[in-house]
Amino acid sequence: MSETLPDRLSVNPRSPFYNEAVLARGIGIRFKGVERNDVEEYCVSEGWVRVAAGRALDRRGNPITFKHSGPVEPYFKTEAE
Helix, strand or coil: CCCCCCCEEECCCCCCCECHHHHHHCEEEEECCEEECCEEEEECCCCEEEEEEEEEECCCCCEEEEEEECCEEEEECCCCC
16 A cells, blocks of 8 residues: 555545545544544545534434535554555
């Protein structure tokens, strides 16, 4: 596996941007200089993250998310084997 992270990544298995191999390694997100643990999806090139709105769910059972704009810095939490 390469050391570069994808430009866009989602934790939802139904998303086209879901990548289980990358997520299994552990991803950390620094958004506007602050460590975030509640990010559902991010895009580095467009500069946004999607964050769940509490426990609220839509009619399909997916969490309702808010899109926040700003600098996004993803990184691996663990080293490559």
